[in-house]
Amino acid sequence: MSHSEHHTERNSLAYSIEKNVEVYTQKCYQCGKCSAGCPVAEDMDFPPSMIMRLLQTEDLANDDKILRSHSIWLCVTCEMCLSRCPMEIDIPSMMDYLRQRSRSEKKVNKKAKNIIAFHKAFLNSIKYTGRLFELGLILDYKRQSLNLMQDVALAPKMISRGKLHFIPFIIKGKNQMARIFKKTSN
Amino acid sequence: MSDFEPKVVAFVCNWCTYAGADLTGTSRIKYASNVKIIRFPCTGRIDFMLLLKAFANGADGIIVSGCHPNDCHYTSGNFHAKRRWIMFKELMDFMGVDMNRVTFSWVSAAEGAKWADVVNTTVTKIRELGPYVSYKELVNKSVEEEVKND
């Protein structure tokens, strides 16, 4: 018998997490070890164990809080929570899922704007060339985030150390890359 | 084939698997109702010729289940059962009995969920294999011939 059958609230986020990433939120017994070891817990609005608790309520208002939280974007997927969790709950996979849900439901937290801008700039950079073009990434990120003055000191130093290219390297399979992006854009 | 309800007979020992199946009940774990249990004191008691009789009389599948190795209530009954089982299996293979239809497993008195699992897996498998007619036909035919010869 699958765990899902125990759920009463089929609209709940916890239910879709079970279905999509096979993480059973009811396994969490709130010991808090994930939050204790999470490097970014201090900066989160809801540390990982709190996210688990909110999910367990299967209350749609709480689900909404999660999708609108800053926490899900601050998670750096360092996997510390999973490696120490006594119940081996795969919080990192769950976080990936929550981020994608948050975007598809257009509930992205305003404070996460820069983080998403960076991720998008990153993917944009590889979408057309196949490989990361770091200078292009920085410029595109600045354009998306409007943080024009950020890291102005960094680039010249990188250039002087030969760590920043001016021209992107374009792989031969660039058309194929474009198709990969197209086919996976849901 | 969808309305085929396999007949599965389970030969189980009293101390481990029978008690394990009791636990499945106490835990209210649901499983397929096709399996019917025959209780033995120990798997060591099971005469495997009985399996052939069961097949000849229309069983589609058989489960033999007892205590885990080293857990036998009678010290070593399951060990002897296992040894005889290995011999018997080869003999059956040789005779052309479909050994996929026999599940040999260990279910302890504490493994209620496992019992349900063994039953369901076996029933699903037997459902896929379909009714076991070939052995029955073979036996009946030879009986007929014997009768004729008399």
Next chain:
Amino acid sequence: MARIGVFICHCGENISATVDCGKVAETIGKLKHVAYSTEYKYMCSDPGQTLIKDAIKEHKLTGVVVSACSPRMHEPTFRKACAEAGLNPFLCEMANLREHCSWVHEKNELTTQKAIDIVRTQVEKVKLNSALQPIKVPVTKTAMVIGGGIAGIQAALDIANTGHKVVMIERSPSIGGHMSQLSETFPTLDCSQCILTPRMVEVAQHPNITLYTYAEVESVEGFIGNFKVKIRKKAKSLDEKICTGCGLCTTKCPQKKIPNEFEQGMGMRPAIYVPFPQAVPNRPVIDKEHCTYYIKGKCKICEVVCPTKAIRFDQPDEILDLEIGAIVVATGFDIKHADFFPEYGYGKYKDIIDGLQFERMASASGPTSGEIRRPSDGQVPKNIVFIACAGSRDPAKGIAYCSKICCMYTAKHAMLYKHKVHEGRAHVFYMDIRSGGKNYDEFVRRAIEEDHVNYIRGRVSTVFERDGKLIVKGVDTLLGAQPVEIVADMVVLATAGVANAGAEDLAQKLHVSYDQHKFFAEAHPKLKPVETNTAGIFLAGACQNPKDIPDAVSQASGSAVKVAALFSQDMLTREPLVAVVNRYAPPMYSTCVGCFLCQSVCPYQAIEREEFKNREGKVVKTVAKINEGLCQGCGTCVALCRSKSIDLLGYSNNQVHAEVMALLNEY
């Protein structure tokens, strides 16, 4: 002509909710040889049993099938009822409609059909049942208690005080167990040794108790009332009768650097040693693994200094054969050493210790004479952190179950620390506080309210050392899962209680079952908590699961009563479900061909040879014969017998054949 009565029980609604009991009773009633078939709400109730009894008389039944719950539950009940109505109890069988049918299937046609099939098999079987008479066997009125901790001590004293003989076997050189290591006990804070040592002495002096320390069970054969036990008395390298226990040898032994097991490795002991000052018996043993003489062939200083010349280097292990009627297993528990938890730094940092080490430290007779001091530098810790559930309730790295005693001993440790270091700060990281028990929760509240122990709800993620301090990174889940960092001087891990090393091995020797954690299994989780599934073997204390002292002692007394009840009978009756080798009139005698393959597989040595002689006294045939006192009815010989000369009463070839046919064939 068989006249079978069938009684279908609804079990309230437990059966009738999914099985159409009326239809079952009706269908079965139409079967050949079924003289009576009925249904009733509660067959096991008094009116239910009366119904059966009346039917037996009224319908002259020759066999009864009660279709209700598992025979493991109520077979004795119904057999007794039959006996009371004058029907041989072995002519009664049960069809398991509850555990094997109504509880595991949905309500539908197939389920009712399965119920009918199950009842039919038993009807067919019971037709072939024969009236059997119970077997009587004598009882050896000597009990064996394995393990000399508090549970074993209590059981031994209780049994001995009923006037029966007890043999106590203890693996280590002294009795006392873990309790002798403890400082003070919750919830009263009385000194563990003060209450335990008088009991230890009582065991040694009791006229009904024979104590073998440094001894282990080698093998167990036989059955209830008649066990044959071999024990190995390991050589102590000493003549106990001559030794006065003066202790001179232990002070003169040049080898002094062996980690002291009693002090949990926090002190050293010599190679010839008494584990602790209050040990019973207070006689040393030589640890052959570490003794210089045994390793290098030279030394013998103990022999030289011994005033009574009691040292015996060439003493061999001794094997004793004992006749035992009942066995109490009280082998106790161990703690899971915390090395499997690298994030908590146990074993890497000296100032991280486990609960048992803290007990030794807090004990007045311990390595620090009762002062709480850091193992690294001997300083008194000003800030101490206790981590509960360090291994328990952790399926990933530790064990899934709750070790039960840690909440209480952690509260006690924090309290003891505060009593000894008034200005110190004690923190406890916990997940839940499980303090059910008389005066237990009050005890925990006292630690919090009066001794100001800082309880933080949350688990610790990691502990590491920095500048001689221990950094404990935890979380306060009651503050929205805020990370908490404590700079501590010492950390105590409440490690899980686990089965003793060797428990599995012993369980196999005793033929009793054990669970996946290697704890001994009780016969029934609620109603037979001190029995095992092997008759005549009982459990006491933490060998069953982690337990505190009061629980261990209660269970020990419980098992003692079970032993006493057993010993109150001179003869035992046993179910006559035994194997028999057939007998015919001469010159056949039996179809047995005398191959004696059965003898080689019988686990109970129950198969004997019987010789038949002719008039001249010449042996004409030798066949197998089963000693019904020894046979336990496993039936392995039956399945193996090539000439089909052996059958098992109650599970005869005919009976099982009839069952299989009933299951498969339409009626």
Next chain:
Amino acid sequence: MKTGIYPGCSLTGSARDYNESVFAIAEAFGLEFIQIPDWNCCGATAAHNLNKELSLALPARILAIAEKNGLDEIIVPCAACYSRLVVTQHELKKDPELKNRICEVIEMDYRGTSVILNVIEWIDKYIVPKLEEKIVKPFNYKVACYYGCLLVRPNKILNYDRVEDPQTLDVVMSKLGATAIDYPYKTECCGAGLSISRTDIVSKLSGKIIEDAEHRGADAIVVACPMCHSNLDMRRPDINKYWDTEFKIPVIFVTQAIGLAIGLSPQKVGLRRHFVEVKIS
């Protein structure tokens, strides 16, 4: 046995120093490997944050090309790429249906047969056996071995070293003559992918890692991941600003330490490209 290398994007840009040292020691030990032809970016954090399928397709293309070119094993010096590649291999093995879908996306066959080695596994397998005879300048320093997240986690999938207090890098460094200190920050996170978008958090986390290493008297932090390196090295000014400190401890790649120990020049192993001056060579 044909060995391939997947350098990953960082090694061609911000981690050129790492790339140079990998190739320099490979040359010194006579080791050959084939660069996976026309490799693409693995997608890094961005892909699995925003699009799960993409995060599997990008590494799958790399692995499929490697297979097509008959590469039995692939060295992945970047710990982040290593993690993405291994996780992809694991996910696709677990779920054949998903594998088929991904094969369709990348328009290539994928079987999952290549063995993926991280840099320390590569060193253990090919360099350590010949190391002793080659050392001319033992690396006599106290080092803090920093593994970061992705070399050891998720441990159930990577199955490499122990997840708490790992030892493999410590062992390699001690073979070079270094003393590896007890270092509790070994596997704490440096902030990784937030380097640009949340420099403040990276500065905070990386600062703790650096502070503890300096505090314990390490002469250098040794890393095996270009992301960790850029956060601990390139972000040093931000870190010092955030904590109001003047941390000077250099951060070197394990491959650079090997290079120096076998007598390669600091230039050759790319030390001049570091932001924090490496005085120990």
